[in-house]
Amino acid sequence: MLVRTLPLLLLTVTAAHAGTKLETVSRDLSGGKATAISTWAQGGMMRVETKPNESTMIFKDDTIYAISHKDKSYVAMDRASMKRMAEQLNPALQMLQERMKTMTPEQRAQMEKMLGAKIPNGEAQPAPEIKRTSRNDKINGYGCTYVEVREAGVLTDELCVVPANALKGSAELMASAKKMSVLVNDMMTSMDAPWLKQMAQKQIQNFEAIGGIPVISRHFVDGKPQNETSLSSISSETVAASMFDIPAGYTKKDMMAPR
Template sequence: MVKVLGLVGGLVLGIQTTVCAGVVFHVETTFPNRTAVPSRIDAMTVDGKKLKMTINEAGTTQSTVIYRGDLEEILLINHGDHTWRAMDKATMVSLGQQINPAMEKMQEMLKNMPPERRAMMEKMFAGQGINPAMLGGKVEMQVKKTGERQTINGYPCVKYETWRGNEKVAEHCVSDWKQVPGSQEARGVFQDMAAFSQEVWQGAFKGGGGPASFFESLGKIEGYPVFTRIFSNGTIVTESRLTGVEEKSVAAKEFDPPNGYVKKDFLPKNLSTPMGQ
């Protein structure tokens, strides 16, 4: 489950012809507080209403996330075990029916704990990639445009900050759409995917909590984020930079599961079992 959230959170920061003109955005991601983890170069391919994000580790493609706006679904592809899963609105409603009772019990447990004990438990959850906001209802995200200007890899940009209450969860340096080649063509699918992701996570989390609030905040950013820094409990988790853009022909099959891969249920038989196992 945590793997799915990370893949889909990181993705948002985007036909029936055989070959189409597409745009490929190259993004470098680093892990400042995990020096043993090497940086990675990911590729995000956009064509019409479709978007594909490859997650590369140790020089090989480990995972692929595909958004197919025409079918209103996200495909999660694992190249390690040659499997794939589909996430749509109905799937997330079903997920919510299973996890919301457990979330409510956990929220009640935290509420009755002494402050010191609660803080310790929340820190433990954060270490597992679980934000306390996911345990309850919707938490409003505030997006602030600071006005600070920078240049990232040749792209002039303006700084934005995303806050959840008193906690800063993200920083973005945002370029005007006209400053990033191909981004105006891709603008529609980026916005569609953010809206779709917000809607499906609202189906999973009672009251629109959890990741839905984060995707809603993305819609308040005006332009293309050429740099994104993600925080957890005040610590930098990742930094992502746009390193280049290329326009190239893209085969329609690029947005399909690879031949020979096996489709798996999105929901595990036992929710205590991590996704992907």
């Protein structure tokens, strides 16, 4: 959930100030491969690299850039482009919303598996219950306390949390993350799908409510841990401005164009 929560908090600094580098590892607990994620944050900007699939995401100037190194291309997502995309997708989302009303439990479960999240039934959903427990742990040298997230009484996530001020560089990271989360939330408002908006808002609310930085998080499905993300290291360092630039020679693509 480190990056389910994906992916939250606002601070403005100059590029001359030290930034932050965060290393995390995400594991599929059903036997899938581990994914290494490197995140750099500085001056309200963010860069996320994922291996082994070699994808890169850059956030700056209120725009999210999804970069494909395979074909040396990138897609830019800002409020204007998301509004245009919403205008094209909304008719299909309306049809999906109607179809969901008549889905069998099996069909709904299949769709939720594809989306990686529970789909609300259309009505407003109760806020998740976020509870700080008395369980403590030490993960990769970081002392932490477990927080549980429950929806309708069912455990969906557990996170071992460290106070943000206990991790050097966390303020810079949280500043950039919050700035990006505001953009994502604003983008979702143009989508004609209440359940998508609820999912986005829930992630923001959950992040703000856990009270710190998770050093390990586990996502549960039907009472069993499905995936796990752990913090390997976090450090304060000056990040070169070029880390937040689109690589030279890469071509911009329309995000609605067929792949």
